[in-house]
Amino acid sequence: MKRNRIILTTGAAVTALVLAACGGSSDSDSAAEAPQEDAASSEEAVEEAPEEEPADDSGSDDSGADDAADSGAGDVPPWCGPNEITLGFADGFGGNNWRLVTTETGRREAAKCPSVKELIYTDGQGDLQKSISDIQGLVSQGADAVVVFPDASEAILPTLQEAYGAGVVTVPYRVYPGGSDGDDYTAYIALDATNDGANYCAWIKKARPDGATVLVTSGPKGNSQGTDMATELRACLGAEGDKYTFVGEDPFEVTNWDPAETQKVITAAVAKYPEIDVIASDFGPSLVGALPEFTKAGRPIPALATSDGNILGCFWQDQQDAGNGFDMMTVATGNDHARTAIDYAVAVATGGEIPSSTAHQHALFEDSLDPDRPVQCDTSLPDYVFHSAELITAQEQAALLE
């Protein structure tokens, strides 16, 4: 009896360990093996990518990535210098569709430069300790440059300083880690979310020229992306006098970018505010579950200024077909931010031409009021692909994420 128990206990413990190891190692395995696989697949992609870019790129601003893409007529982009390097790509958290597409975008961008001899990708899995050891590991593996998505923000700064101090070109992007360019790291490639606010504002003025009541939503309280976007949007529409009014919390309603929370917040707003003409949000797909609340309450769906996603485009199309049509504009969801960061890091490390801008701007993507930017929906593809990703087609994303 006792022996059986011991055997069972050991068995259970071993099973748990194996399961845990499977879960834990799957990412690190893929991280270790990925460069070869992806180098091959991205080489193929590089050939077809430039052809698509001009059309997709037409609305984007002068970010580093776009400089590179525009001048991509030759074989080697100008940001790719002659010095051969090993490039580290440290993600703080790699476990969702947006991250997977962003990572692949970064890989394909790096593959454009033959001087990048090796790319090592690591996934911090949302764990600060792993994120730190990932970056340290990249440095000790001889990476000449590391591009970091610092999910842990300030907590990761000492590690960035350490890498930078060791002479590695260190480029954090999208999440501000504190510190400053040239002191703590090479350069921080920020997201210019103020530009999103300006784009939303311009479109709202076009879509609702006589004024409107606007609700703004974003992720966690105080997140810089939402704060910058909402502040600019409020200032810009506020300059029109009292034509435009805002409802909800200032600067934005907190949804944590979570579909459940978004649904609760929108439901409460529908009941509380008899008039909502426009919703501005920095994450479109999470609104899809919440917008039917308007229809349920017998009210029209407000005009939407947000970010793209196949699920949102198809929701728009469905509502259009059902006679509940609404106006919508989107900006790109920003998978191409990784390109701006890669370009910068590679340029500095290989001795290429350093991009002039250290900020990434989301390109204008869809606009239901502009025939040149139709809303995109492909029902044959999964709902979680982003049509706005410039280097990876929606079909490729579907295959990648399968």
Add this chain to the structure above:
Amino acid sequence: MALDTAVQESTPAVQERAGLWNRVPRGLITISIGVLLLFLVSYVFAPSSMTKGPLLGMLPFAAVLAIVSLGQTLVVQQGGIDISIMGAISLTVVIATHGADGDDSRVVPALFTALVVLVIAGLVNGFLVGRVGLNPIIATLGMNAVLYAIVLGYSGGIPQMNADLLSSMASGLTLGIPNAVFYAIAAVVVVTVVVKRTVPGRKFEAVGANPTAAWAAGLRVKNQQMSAYVWAMVLYWLGGVLLAGILKQPTAYQGDDYLLPSVAAVVLGGTSLLGGRGFPVATALGALFLSQLSNFVLGLGVSFAIRTIVEALALVIGVALYTLNWKGIRARVLGKNLSGSPPGGS
């Protein structure tokens, strides 16, 4: 009326009625009053939260919380706590959405797969806690990591849209009430009847109340403790399935928001964290209370900071109602007053 007459007539009946009154759990009375007060306060201070839209929006989430809290109640009754509730709900959501892949005909096999995986997880939890004697926090924390590993391995962390069948199952309306509510009511009834009215249920509760005495009475203490984790998983599964249906495109981490509220609902329902009697109906009301509370603060339109404070305060007050010795406090305060008055009085 008949009862009243009987009460007046016979002393045993009076005792019987007093016994009945005593047998209504204190937690149930408190939380019922709490829920009523909250709805009243909502009606007065945030009338928009009491309109049809927000109420119909809140009820499905309350139903999910009620169901998973029932699972947590079973574990807490046995003096345990189940942290793997987060991984269990997330895994159910992920299997229900990815497994079905938007295809109604694949919903049932997906749900069945999720149930099997969760029951296995529950058995391992129960084995580690009940048999091996591991601390429940450690055992279920480990299981939570394993479940999340499966979530990530299975879904890649990618959110997936739910199938129509799942959606209508959970958020469709019957008689104007969201379907999820009926599932919650059914779960409460089943758990209550089984725990309070059947022999295995009474044994289960006896073990929770006093494992040593139960052991002395010849009950299989370890088996009972083990079963709590398995039945809890079945309830998490049901909650997860409904949650997957309520949300159009749930994320792979949807269970993260349920650990604290599930424990809070258990505590608000009057079940002691140290184990003992469980109060399923009171737990479900606790879940309703917490859901309406968030609906209320959203309806107030106050800032996120205030929302958080109001929710935290309500929880502190709720927990204090049970854990503090109010009689003692009252006696002490009154006692002080008495001793503070001048000797001899005035």
